[in-house]
Amino acid sequence: MKPLDLTADVVSLTAALVDAPSVSGDEEVLADAVEAALRAQAPALEVVRSGNAVLARTNLGRPTRVLLAGHLDTVPIADNVPSRREGPLLHGCGTVDMKSTDAVFLHLAASVADPVHDVTLVFYDCEEVEATRNGLGRIERELPDWLAADLAVLGEPTDGLVEAGCQGTMRVRVTTSGVRAHSARSWLGRNAIHGAGAVLRVLEDYLPRDVVIDGCTYREGLNAVKIVGGVAGNVVPDVCEVDVNFRFAPDRSAAQAEAHVREVLAGLDADVVLTDMSPGALPGLGSAAAQGFVTAAGGTVRAKYGWTDVSRFSALGIPALNYGPGDPNLAHTRDEHVVVAKIVECEAVLRRYLTTP
Amino acid sequence: MKPLDLTADVVSLTAALVDAPSVSGDEEVLADAVEAALRAQAPALEVVRSGNAVLARTNLGRPTRVLLAGHLDTVPIADNVPSRREGPLLHGCGTVDMKSTDAVFLHLAASVADPVHDVTLVFYDCEEVEATRNGLGRIERELPDWLAADLAVLGEPTDGLVEAGCQGTMRVRVTTSGVRAHSARSWLGRNAIHGAGAVLRVLEDYLPRDVVIDGCTYREGLNAVKIVGGVAGNVVPDVCEVDVNFRFAPDRSAAQAEAHVREVLAGLDADVVLTDMSPGALPGLGSAAAQGFVTAAGGTVRAKYGWTDVSRFSALGIPALNYGPGDPNLAHTRDEHVVVAKIVECEAVLRRYLTTP
Numbered sequence: 169m170k171p172l173d174l175t176a177d178v179v180s181l182t183a184a185l186v187d188a189p190s191v192s193g194d195e196e197v198l199a200d201a202v203e204a205a206l207r208a209q210a211p212a213l214e215v216v217r218s219g220n221a222v223l224a225r226t227n228l229g230r231p232t233r234v235l236l237a238g239h240l241d242t243v244p245i246a247d248n249v250p251s252r253r254e255g256p257l258l259h260g261c262g263t264v265d266m267k268s269t270d271a272v273f274l275h276l277a278a279s280v281a282d283p284v285h286d287v288t289l290v291f292y293d294c295e296e297v298e299a300t301r302n303g304l305g306r307i308e309r310e311l312p313d314w315l316a317a318d319l320a321v322l323g324e325p326t327d328g329l330v331e332a333g334c335q336g337t338m339r340v341r342v343t344t345s346g347v348r349a350h351s352a353r354s355w356l357g358r359n360a361i362h363g364a365g366a367v368l369r370v371l372e373d374y375l376p377r378d379v380v381i382d383g384c385t386y387r388e389g390l391n392a393v394k395i396v397g398g399v400a401g402n403v404v405p406d407v408c409e410v411d412v413n414f415r416f417a418p419d420r421s422a423a424q425a426e427a428h429v430r431e432v433l434a435g436l437d438a439d440v441v442l443t444d445m446s447p448g449a450l451p452g453l454g455s456a457a458a459q460g461f462v463t464a465a466g467g468t469v470r471a472k473y474g475w476t477d478v479s480r481f482s483a484l485g486i487p488a489l490n491y492g493p494g495d496p497n498l499a500h501t502r503d504e505h506v507v508v509a510k511i512v513e514c515e516a517v518l519r520r521y522l523t524t525p
Numbered sequence: 526m527k528p529l530d531l532t533a534d535v536v537s538l539t540a541a542l543v544d545a546p547s548v549s550g551d552e553e554v555l556a557d558a559v560e561a562a563l564r565a566q567a568p569a570l571e572v573v574r575s576g577n578a579v580l581a582r583t584n585l586g587r588p589t590r591v592l593l594a595g596h597l598d599t600v601p602i603a604d605n606v607p608s609r610r611e612g613p614l615l616h617g618c619g620t621v622d623m624k625s626t627d628a629v630f631l632h633l634a635a636s637v638a639d640p641v642h643d644v645t646l647v648f649y650d651c652e653e654v655e656a657t658r659n660g661l662g663r664i665e666r667e668l669p670d671w672l673a674a675d676l677a678v679l680g681e682p683t684d685g686l687v688e689a690g691c692q693g694t695m696r697v698r699v700t701t702s703g704v705r706a707h708s709a710r711s712w713l714g715r716n717a718i719h720g721a722g723a724v725l726r727v728l729e730d731y732l733p734r735d736v737v738i739d740g741c742t743y744r745e746g747l748n749a750v751k752i753v754g755g756v757a758g759n760v761v762p763d764v765c766e767v768d769v770n771f772r773f774a775p776d777r778s779a780a781q782a783e784a785h786v787r788e789v790l791a792g793l794d795a796d797v798v799l800t801d802m803s804p805g806a807l808p809g810l811g812s813a814a815a816q817g818f819v820t821a822a823g824g825t826v827r828a829k830y831g832w833t834d835v836s837r838f839s840a841l842g843i844p845a846l847n848y849g850p851g852d853p854n855l856a857h858t859r860d861e862h863v864v865v866a867k868i869v870e871c872e873a874v875l876r877r878y879l880t881t882p
Contacts, residue, residue: 335709339758351770352692352830354733354746361749361767362729368722376711389711391761392718398751401696401770401801405750410718413708413758444758473709 169197172205174278178515179258179508181271186251186260192241192297195220199240202274202291209278213289216311220293221303223314224277226286232457233286233316234522235486237304237477238270238323239295246502259505264494265296268506269323272493272515276522283522285457288317295477299446304477308484319457320481321518324472325494328510328517330465331472332384332451332458332489334479336416338425339393339444341409342367342433348399348406357404361397364408366436368392371412374432379417382453384471386417390432411443415473418448418482449479452487461489464521491517526554529562531635535872536615536865538628543608543617549598549654552577556597559631559648566635570646573668577650578660580671581634583643589814590643591879592674592843594661594834595627596652603859616862621851622653625863626680629850629872633879640879642814645674652834656803661834665841676814677838678875681829682851685867687822688829689741689808689815689846691836693773695782696750696801698766699724699790705756705763714761718754721765723793725749728769731789736774739810741828743774747789768800772830775805775839806836809844818846821878848874 169188174181190198199220206215206224213224220240225233242262251260258268270291277289292303299305308315324331344364349357376388390412397408412433416425422445433440452458453469462469472478472490481488493510526545531538547555556577563572563581570581577597599619608617615625627648634646649660656662665672681688701721706714733745747769754765769790773782779802790797809815810826819826829835829847838845850867 337709337759350831351746351748351750352694352772352832353744354748354772355744359728359748361752362725364752365722365725365729368719368725371716372719372722387710387712389708391708391711391716392754393708393758393760393762394755395718395721395752395765396755397749398753398768401750401768402694403750404748408752411755411758415709415711474707475709 169201172201174205174209174274178271178275178511181275182258182263182268182511183251185267185271186249186262189245189249190240190242191244192294195240195293199293206277213277218307218311219303221307222291223289223311225288226283228286230284230286232318233288234457235288235290235315235317235320236273237290237292237320238266238273239293240270240291241293241296243296243500248502248504256507256509257505258508261504263506264325264504265499266323266325266492266494268494268511269492269514272511272518273323275515276518280519280522284525285522287522288314304480308480315484317486319455319461320478320486320488321461322476322478322488322490323492324476324490325492325496325499326490327495328493328513330462330469330489330491332382332453332469333418333449333482334472334474334476335386336418336420336422336425336448337446337475338414338442340412340429341441341443342412343439344408344437346404346406349404351402351404354404359404360406360408363437364395364397364410367410367438370432370436377417379419381417381419382451384451384469386471388417389415416448418450422447446475447479449482449488452482455487458487458489461521464524465491465517526558529558531562531566531631535628535632535868538632539615539620539625539868540608542624542628543606543619546602546606547597547599548601549651552597552650556650559597563634570634575664575668576660578664579648580646580668582645583640585643587641587643589675590645590673591814592645592647592672592677593630594647594649594677595623595630595680596650597627597648598650598653600653600857605859605861613864613866614862615865618861620863621682621861622856623680623682623849623851625851625868626849626871629868629875630680632872633875637876637879641882642879644879645671661837665837672841674843676812676818677835677843677845678818679833679835679845679847680849681833681847682849682853682856683847684852685850685870687819687826687846687848689739689810689826690775690806690839691829691831691833692743693775693777693779693782693805694803694832695771695799697769697786698798698800699769700796701765701794703761703763706761708759708761711761716761717763717765720794721752721754721767724767724795727789727793734774736776738774738776739808741808741826743828745774746772773805775807779804803832804836806839806845809839812844815844815846818878821881822848822874
């Protein structure tokens with residue numbers, strides 16, 4: 169690919185990043201270009217490489233350090249590369265999630281010579297796939313000192329608003345059992361699908377909490393996301409499985425969230441097995457570094473509902489915010505596109521934050 | 526295959542039939558052997574061929590005609606051919622369903638020279654597969670006069686008891702709808718799986734009827750036999766489908782059965798679509814021909830719970846009974862086997878019926 173020009177405007181730079189396909193696992197070409205551009209165009213930065221991730225930082229001895237993290241990978245391309253500019257919009261895979269934020273971070277790295285905070289940049293791989301492949305997890309294991317910071321800003325699409333922390337997410341598989349029988353002699357069996365009715369009733373009647381933390385409202389939700397049961401059209405089924413997803417506010421720990429779900433489902437004639445757990449992240453807005461960022465962004469902050477990698481920073485004790493120009497509802501869609509003015513606005517906010525004493 | 530010896534004892538003849546594989550659609554070799562044997566060893570009979578079915582009848586001008594029907598096909602072989610004799614048991618695919626009854630019918634055809642009833646024998650194909658391929662259905666369309674009779678005895682396994690008529694069976698697909706949403710913002714959606722809870726509750730609370738007809742008790746049953754819902758682990762699902770099987774007593778017509786199911790499910794926020802309908806068969810025990818058979822079999826008669834081809838005869842106005850030596854619970858199993866004494870007993874009952882004025 170052509171070398172990246174980090175001094176170009178953030179919209180052109182976003183387009184250049186989108187035009188370098190980097191589906192998860194296939195980020196090497198783009199990571200090479202990012203590394204080369206940072207070494208050439210931001211020579212004051214210390215740069216290291218970790219697999220298909222590129223890390224860079226200032227070492228200016230500032231009292232605070234802010235970490236700007238963006239993943240380089242995208243979901244699979246859906247006939248939406250290369251990028252396409254249409255009036256106020258830039259279309260293409262990654263325009264929202266999250267090469268527009270990557271472009272802002274890269275442009276600032278090459279154009280803010282004297283930031284008031286030390287800055288760490290993390291451009292990482294494999295965020296859109298299973299957690300075990302996540303590049304940020306690898307960096308945490310292999311280069312832990314690179315993640316030290318007073319505030320982490322994760323470039324997830326937030327429509328240009330600051331979204332603090334994130335909800336946790338967990339799944340349980342709820343299995344009801346019965347006795348198989350020919351459906352012509354159903355009284356010899358016990359119908360496991362009918363047994364799942366009680367499970368669904370509990371979910372239907374569940375009243376989720378709204379929790380306010382640091383001024384952000386986290387709405388919880390408990391939902392069946394899958395149900396499967398049945399043997400054949402003439403058989404009373406002996407097993408029915410319901411997969412239940414609990415999205416929980418970050419005031420619950422993983423253990424507390426699991427205990428809550430088990431309590432909600434207690435008393436049902438069903439087995440409950442935990443199949444997935446990703447703890448949430450507290451907003452951490454109490455810190456001066458976080459408050460400074462919120463102020464630079466205009467003072468508005470809301471809760472992040474989806475689970476994001478901010479929880480990794482939260483687990484390290486680092487306040488973490490989500491912030492990016494894209495509309496999260498357009499992420500992963502064929503029609504993914506970003507309002508270019510939002511990219512410019514995002515750049516202005518971050519520049520203000522990095523340069524205002 | 527070796528020619529069939531219809532004068533052999535019914536156990537040896539069952540073994541010979543089992544040793545000629547005849548999975549549905551592949552009955553030609555066996556049908557050829559049955560046809561050749563009937564023509565050679567029961568020369569008084571009028572014999573016709575219809576596809577892989579063989580029909581034979583006496584034309585003695587008797588006041589009553591009894592039709593003996595057995596299918597020649599089996600479900601797929603499961604390492605259980607050839608047959609294997611172990612003490613009182615004969616093992617093998619078809620020993621129960623229903624080559625043991627076929628053997629009794631064939632042996633009687635060759636050994637009862639002067640029956641008190643005219644006799645029609647129907648050995649047919651493709652009973653174990655979709656109804657559109659059923660050989661008896663083809664005969665009904667192409668050779669309808671061959672099905673005229675005062676009583677039909679269908680050789681389905683009944684453990685040597687007379688089972689009268691049969692239940693009907695129908696299926697509906699019950700679909701609940703919702704609104705898809707990300708499960709992190711579940712309040713923007715409406716969960717179709719949760720909606721299915723009300724459907725399951727109705728099924729769970731349903732009180733099935735017991736209906737006594739001609740002294741036979743038919744127990745009904747309404748069961749979910751399949752449930753499927755779910756889009757992905759992080760999505761509130763917008764569709765859930767429940768397949769419901771209603772097994773109904775033969776005092777309900779097809780239309781009445783459907784109306785009943787629709788009434789039971791009325792008021793639910795769900796679509797109900799009929800996907801399958803096979804009407805039941807009244808026992809028809811009021812006829813002299815049927816009573817004579819029940820008496821010959823020892824006087825005991827019970828309802829047939831599974832759906833069988835007797836309903837085809839019932840629809841033609843012909844009283845129809847199920848009668849065969851095998852245990853229906855062993856049909857279609859890898860360990861399919863028959864108690865050989867039951868085959869002999871079945872032969873004795875039918876011989877008594879065909880020869881007692």
